[in-house]
Amino acid sequence: MKTPSRLVPLIHADLIDEVVGQLQSGKEAEVYVVRCGDQYRCAKVYKEATHRSFKQKTQYTEGRGVRNSRRSRAMESNTRYGRKERESEWQNTEVEALSLLAAAGVRVPQTFGYYEGVLVLQMITDADGNPAPRLDDVALMGEQAREYHLLLVREAVLMLCAGLIHGDLSEFNVLLSQDGPVIIDLPQAVQATANNAFAIFERDLVHLSAFFGRFAPEVVATDYAKEIWKLYKSGKLRPDTVLTGRFEQSAKKADLKGVLSEIADARDEEMERRGFKK
Numbered sequence: 001m002k003t004p005s006r007l008v009p010l011i012h013a014d015l016i017d018e019v020v021g022q023l024q025s026g027k028e029a030e031v032y033v034v035r036c037g038d039q040y041r042c043a044k045v046y047k048e049a050t051h052r053s054f055k056q057k058t059q060y061t062e063g064r065g066v067r068n069s070r071r072s073r074a075m076e077s078n079t080r081y082g083r084k085e086r087e088s089e090w091q092n093t094e095v096e097a098l099s100l101l102a103a104a105g106v107r108v109p110q111t112f113g114y115y116e117g118v119l120v121l122q123m124i125t126d127a128d129g130n131p132a133p134r135l136d137d138v139a140l141m142g143e144q145a146r147e148y149h150l151l152l153v154r155e156a157v158l159m160l161c162a163g164l165i166h167g168d169l170s171e172f173n174v175l176l177s178q179d180g181p182v183i184i185d186l187p188q189a190v191q192a193t194a195n196n197a198f199a200i201f202e203r204d205l206v207h208l209s210a211f212f213g214r215f216a217p218e219v220v221a222t223d224y225a226k227e228i229w230k231l232y233k234s235g236k237l238r239p240d241t242v243l244t245g246r247f248e249q250s251a252k253k254a255d256l257k258g259v260l261s262e263i264a265d266a267r268d269e270e271m272e273r274r275g276f277k278k
């Protein structure tokens with residue numbers, strides 16, 4: 001295809017040899033299949049910040065700590081400089097998150113460089129070597145749904161151990177490669193130390209359980225988020241920590257009276273069934 005103008009600098013810089021086709025134009029980026037030597041890769045071309053929706057921008061600034069205060073003031077302002085800073089911060093978040101997570105062993109695509117607002121990525125493929133489908137595009141058997149759900153919960157744990165939360169984890173941002181799910185799309189990743197981090201983490205896990213619950217209804221009843229967060233907060237979370245998917249409220253909060261009266265009712269019922277009167 002004719003080389004899109006945003007990809008021309010990468011051809012000149014020898015980062016890519018040819019643009020093969022366009023995969024998708026999403027909310028934040030356009031993704032192209034490119035050829036680099038004898039390999040196919042993906043080139044993610046970020047749209048300018050002005051083209052993104054307001055909701056995404058606030059969600060992103062919410063959880064992101066910007067250290068340099070001059071820059072953070074600039075990013076809040078609506079000047080040209082402010083907009084530019086916001087934009088590059090957003091784009092760099094994904095590059096930084098992907099390398100940090102790859103190093104931590106999270107199933108994410110390998111990065112091959114970031115140049116002029118374009119990220120070159122490993123192309124995730126299916127068994128035929130075509131770009132992998134998103135989870136949303138596939139139907140799963142119950143067993144597979146339970147397996148992938150657990151795998152992705154463990155990936156979320158691994159990310160948290162590396163200090164990050166995806167922030168937009170769902171069936172739309174997980175690709176199903178020939179060797180299982182791979183997580184993509186991280187420009188909104190938030191630090192696990194951010195104020196609203198738990199709410200974002202819990203939302204990610206609820207999206208996952210709601211999706212997999214379509215194929216394995218019992219998945220909906222799991223509650224990994226609170227269990228994982230409690231371990232994380234107390235410094236006990238490890239990549240291989242055993243999880244139950246249940247969260248027990250602390251004894252203080254438990255409704256002991258209610259539980260006892262339910263037990264008593266059950267006993268009364270049973271006695272009645274056996275012919276004893278109260």
Ligand SMILES: Nc1ncnc2c1ncn2[C@@H]1O[C@H](COP(=O)(O)OP(=O)(O)OP(=O)(O)O)[C@@H](O)[C@H]1O
Pocket residue numbers: 023024025026027028029030031042044109121122123124125131132134172173175184185186
């Ligand atoms: N590394 C990759 N390998 C294969 N396909 C990819 C890769 N990265 C992205 N894609 C494809 O491009 C689509 C958009 O990518 P991504 O989710 O990163 O961008 P986005 O702008 O957030 O898009 P959306 O708004 O659809 O979420 C993905 O849904 C996927 O189909």
Ligand SMILES: [Mg+2]
Pocket residue numbers: 026172173185
């Ligand atoms: Mg996406």
